[in-house]
Amino acid sequence: MMQRRLYRRPxxxxxxxxxxxxxxxxxxxxxxxxxxxxxxxxxxxxxPIQYVSSPDGSGAAQxxxxxxxxxHPDEQVTxxxxxxxxxxxxxxxxxNAQVEGSAYTVLNLDVVWTSEFAANRWITALPEDxxxxxxxxxxxxxxxxxxxxxxxxxxxxxxxxxYSRTDLLAAAGITNPPETWAEMEAACDAVLAxxxxxxxxxxxxxxxxxxxxxxxxxxxxxxxxxxxxNADGEPTVDTQEARVALDFxxxxxxxxxxxxxxxxFQEEQGREAFQSGRLVFLRxxxxxxxxxxxxxxxxxxxxxxxxxxxxGLDELGVSTLGGRNIAISSFAENxxxxxxxxxxxxxxxxQRERLALSSRAPVxxxxxxxxxxxxxxxxxxTLLTALERAQPRPKVVQYGATTAAIQxxxxxxxxxxxxxxxxxxxxxxxxTTITAD
Numbered sequence: 001m002m003q004r005r006l007y008r009r010p011x012x013x014x015x016x017x018x019x020x021x022x023x024x025x026x027x028x029x030x031x032x033x034x035x036x037x038x039x040x041x042x043x044x045x046x047x048p049i050q051y052v053s054s055p056d057g058s059g060a061a062q063x064x065x066x067x068x069x070x071x072h073p074d075e076q077v078t079x080x081x082x083x084x085x086x087x088x089x090x091x092x093x094x095x096n097a098q099v100e101g102s103a104y105t106v107l108n109l110d111v112v113w114t115s116e117f118a119a120n121r122w123i124t125a126l127p128e129d130x131x132x133x134x135x136x137x138x139x140x141x142x143x144x145x146x147x148x149x150x151x152x153x154x155x156x157x158x159x160x161x162x163y164s165r166t167d168l169l170a171a172a173g174i175t176n177p178p179e180t181w182a183e184m185e186a187a188c189d190a191v192l193a194x195x196x197x198x199x200x201x202x203x204x205x206x207x208x209x210x211x212x213x214x215x216x217x218x219x220x221x222x223x224x225x226x227x228x229x230n231a232d233g234e235p236t237v238d239t240q241e242a243r244v245a246l247d248f249x250x251x252x253x254x255x256x257x258x259x260x261x262x263x264x265f266q267e268e269q270g271r272e273a274f275q276s277g278r279l280v281f282l283r284x285x286x287x288x289x290x291x292x293x294x295x296x297x298x299x300x301x302x303x304x305x306x307x308x309x310x311x312g313l314d315e316l317g318v319s320t321l322g323g324r325n326i327a328i329s330s331f332a333e334n335x336x337x338x339x340x341x342x343x344x345x346x347x348x349x350x351q352r353e354r355l356a357l358s359s360r361a362p363v364x365x366x367x368x369x370x371x372x373x374x375x376x377x378x379x380x381x382t383l384l385t386a387l388e389r390a391q392p393r394p395k396v397v398q399y400g401a402t403t404a405a406i407q408x409x410x411x412x413x414x415x416x417x418x419x420x421x422x423x424x425x426x427x428x429x430x431x432t433t434i435t436a437d
Contacts, residue, residue, distance in 0.1 A: 043124065043328070043335035050332075051341070052080045053108035054089050058290075058358035064350050068341060075337045077106075086110060086211045090400070097122035097331065105332040106341060109152060109325045110211075111143040115395040118146035123327040124335065125149050130343050132364075139392060140363040144325045146395065151327055153346045156360040158322030159386030160219060160310045161379065163274055163282040163292065167304040168197055177308035181248065184281065184311050188257060191280050201259035203252065204273060205283040208266050209411045214403045215320065216283070217410045220245035222391050223310065223317035228406075228431075233396065235431035238424045244313065246420045250413055263414060275299050283310055285322060289379050290359040307379045309386050319386040323361070398434050405430040 051065060065077050080103070082089045090113055096104050097120070109117060117123045131153045133141050140154035164177055172190035188202035206212025218228050226241025236242070252258035265273070267284055274282040275292055277300045289307070292299050310317035326345060328338045344350065351362040355373075361383055367373055368384045396402050405427060413423035 043339045045334040046337045047334040048076050049105035049334050050078050050080045051106045052104045060354040060357035100331045104329050105338050107327045111323050115146045116399045118151040119397045123151050124330050136363045152325035153342050154363040155324040155326045157363050158285050160319035161307045162310045165280050166306040178311045179316050180311050202257040203281040204262040204270050209407050214406045223312035238428035286361045287359050307382050319390040321390040401434045
């Protein structure tokens with residue numbers, strides 16, 4: 001058990017929390033008049049282009065690029081690889097945009113950056129007839145839209161999943177996944193009392209001081225019935241619902257039900273902890289499913305885990321809509337080639353191959369209704385449930401400053417530097433100032 005922290009709250013239930021974000025450091029400027037819907041003829045220039053993205057260990061993106069390059073010898077795509085950390089990715093893209101650099105052509109954007117990049121005219125409006133938007137999950141199209149104009153093509157979508165050690169739950173006499181935080185706590189108590197669970201911890205999410213912390217906190221608030229912003233775009237973090245959510249997190253660390261090491265967890269550290277058998281429950285994205293289910297001996301939980309929707313305070317929790325969009329830099333050359341590449345990159349055929357290689361969730365609705373696909377990727381119906389319950393993140397233009405403020409205050413609460421009350425009061429003040437600019 002961890003030593004209890006300075007600011008102890010009565011433990012109502014373990015915070016098995018998760019996501020919902022706004023994004024990254026260094027705030028960019030505010031509003032700009034949106035462009036009218038583009039047409040394909042307005043995107044001119046053909047020739048080599050650059051695809052700008054984080055690393056992809058699955059090989060899925062590289063396979064798509066290789067397939068394109070084989071068919072387009074005069075319009076080759078070069079992958080410009082950015083850091084794995086999302087904050088650093090955004091920072092480099094913003095820096096290129098601020099100097100109107102042409103080194104980046106096609107940008108792989110977190111869905112929460114799209115409004116910021118569109119408002120600042122860093123990306124170009126896309127012709128809607130070039131992308132099969134009517135065949136995609138509506139929420140993914142909305143995440144690529146700013147002020148009724150489509151600025152990006154949905155690439156893949158994401159919703160939070162709860163990964164559970166179903167073998168240990170069964171051994172403890174538990175047959176159904178938890179739907180509430182109280183049920184989660186009770187399940188942990190039962191499992192951790194088993195001899196075969198010796199040395200394990202209960203739950204982890206992403207609590208390192210980066211975008212994942214913003215995601216986990218905001219989903220906790222949503223799952224407690226609150227929100228980070230109201231319908232008018234005003235911050236609402238100094239509320240009872242937000243206090244309940246943050247108390248859950250602080251108490252989880254204070255009692256050791258969330259292991260101390262989880263304060264350093266990003267997505268991959270959490271995956272490694274669950275895959276090596278150190279956790280009963282893990283909140284993470286669908287992409288880790290393939291690694292957990294690997295039959296090559298690399299996963300100690302192969303055949304021993306299941307997925308379900310995340311739990312909430314009184315009922316199933318509320319995921320946020322994650323994922324990535326693909327956009328064209330306003331300052332790039334060869335935009336006609338870029339549009340064709342985006343159409344190819346986000347096609348159903350490529351999404352099918354990407355699903356097989358990386359478990360990245362497709363944006364086309366029909367994948368979730370295809371019996372053959374669901375038989376192979378059993379988590380898809382659960383993910384669809386999460387996506388149907390997911391709350392879209394507020395389209396705040398100042399994503400950088402917003403997420404930095406959230407990370408600062410929530411991390412301070414989790415590490416005992418601030419009380420939950422102090423953290424939320426200060427965060428409310430910070431977000432009010434940021435969104436007023």
